Amino acid sequence: MKPRFEVADVLNYQHGQIEDLCANSWQARALYALAACRTAQLGGHIDRCDNPNCQALHMSYNSCRNRHCPKCQGHKREEWIRGREADLLNTAYFHVVFTLPQALNRLALYKPELLYALLFKTANSVIQSFAANHKFMGAKTGMIAILHTWGQNLSLHPHLHCIVPGGGMTAAGKWKPAKGNGKYLFPVKAMSKVFRARMMAALRKESHLQQPLAKKLVQTPWVVYCKQPFAGPQQVIEYMGRYTHKVAISNHRLSSVDLDSVSFTAKDYRKGGQEHVITLSHQEFIRRLSLHVLPKGFVRMRHYGILASSLKQKVRELVEQQIGKATIKERPPLKHRVCYTCGKGQLVTLITFDARGPPPLDLLVYLTPK
Known part of the structure; x- marks a missing residue:
């Protein structure tokens, strides 16, 4: 289930101030990557399902692949x-x-x-x-x-x-x-x-x-x-x-993000893992995240x-x-890019594009199977 709020939402609210909230440029660079993850800033690709009964087209923006990103792990x-x-x-x-x-x-x-x-x-x-x-x-x-x-x-x-x-x-x-x-x-x-x-x-x-x-x-x-x-x-x-x-912090822990603050759930292990909500200003949240x-x-x-x-x-x-050997239960094959439409076919990349945007609509129509 897709989370309602993302860490990137907070970062984008304070996009011009991230450098001021970090101790060094490397921290700021990482947080900017998190803010841009899976957006038009990083470009994207158009894929087609290889299932003959589906062949749906999907457009996706690229991931930042930063090891600190909650969407890339x-x-x-x-x-x-x-x-x-x-x-x-x-x-x-x-x-x-x-x-x-x-x-x-x-x-x-x-x-x-x-x-x-x-x-x-x-x-x-x-x-x-x-x-x-x-x-x-x-x-x-x-x-x-x-x-x-x-x-x-x-x-x-x-x-x-x-x-x-x-x-x-x-x-x-x-x-x-x-x-x-x-x-x-x-x-x-x-x-x-x-x-x-x-x-x-x-x-x-x-x-x-x-x-x-x-x-x-x-x-x-x-x-x-x-x-x-x-x-x-x-x-x-x-x-x-x-x-x-x-x-x-994962995106699923965020309970609300507004113009001024962000709230997220946290467990207090001194009280047996009891869950409570913490609310911070955007600036304090980003400062702590940068640590x-x-x-x-x-x-x-x-x-x-x-x-x-x-x-x-x-x-x-x-x-x-x-x-002797350790007993390992066999796993089903790992499928990375399953079609969102049919849930069976694998997605095959047809075209990649940069931050200038996807190809024109008439090209997409041409790529669509008759």
């Missing part, structure tokens, strides 16, 4: 899910979340690339250290980590969603499961303390941790959360698909250890020889 998510299912191991998987304390938000504003890179590096070092400990696993494990920077109210809330297999490879090439028989990974309280210590040490090394801030960070509890294992390997990918291509535009070229999803691209194929072959 659906197909990418489905492609990612299908591509990753082949990499699944026949073991339990755990969802681990590493969250930075609010005291580091100022650094996230001014040095996002540095802080987020350290977050990835430190989280991986914590996971690998606990995996190497014979009390818990005694092997090298892997991790898929995805950076999110937002909270439900669009405030700055940097955290990593990580998927960790419940086992690892020993130096001798043997698969070794975690001690909890797939029900338990590592102790989160101990992980939280190690995470805080290593992150602070990394920040000190980069000379970005002054004494007052260091004292505050020591007194603040750092949160590492580990959820119960997934029901099966395939559920892991389905679940991760929600996070890999998620953006700060979540990642630095140019920054990779927000990373693979580590035995799940890294250089190792995963070899590791999967070894694991399958020892504990």
Whole structure:
């Protein structure tokens, strides 16, 4: 169902002021792309259905393909899910979340690339250290980590969603499961303390941790959360698909947009996920949205250890020889461009056009089958 309101509506209301509401030109450029997505500004294409009983013509405007755009992630998510299912191991998987304390938000504003890179590096070092400990696993494990920077109210809330297999490879090439028989990974309280210590040490090394801030960070509890294992390997990918291509706010969360303000729904997880409505001025909404535009070229999803691209194929072959293949339910073929009229045929592009507009009507008539 198409949403009534879009993030682009708010951006277009303030189109001439976006630069003033962003911290840098890269953020403004991304938001302008979101505003132009699927409009005449980006040009478009005319497609015809290849179903002989339909052959309807459809005109569509081009997508911006920006990774922060709420309208451009659906197909990418489905492609990612299908591509990753082949990499699944026949073991339990755990969802681990590493969250930075609010005291580091100022650094996230001014040095996002540095802080987020350290977050990835430190989280991986914590996971690998606990995996190497014979009390818990005694092997090298892997991790898929995805950076999110937002909270439900669009405030700055940097955290990593990580998927960790419940086992690892020993130096001798043997698969070794975690001690909890797939029900338990590592102790989160101990992980939280190690995470805080290593992150602070990394920040000190980069000379970005002054004494007052260091004292505050020591007194603040750092949160590492580990959820119960997934029901099966395939559920892991389905679940991760929600996070890999998620953006700060979807169009479906917008409840109203008028000349001055925008309202959207948000869940309060401190109250059991209770939903409420937040209303912001256009300027404040855009300012908060801009906080979540990642630095140019920054990779927000990373693979580590035995799940890294250089190792995963070899590791999967070894694991399958020892504990078998993961059971994957076959999916129907993915259809990207299904005809909106008949719902059966595939759309074939006939003509593309730029921002000057589509071809004249007489050409469209000529293209229409007799």
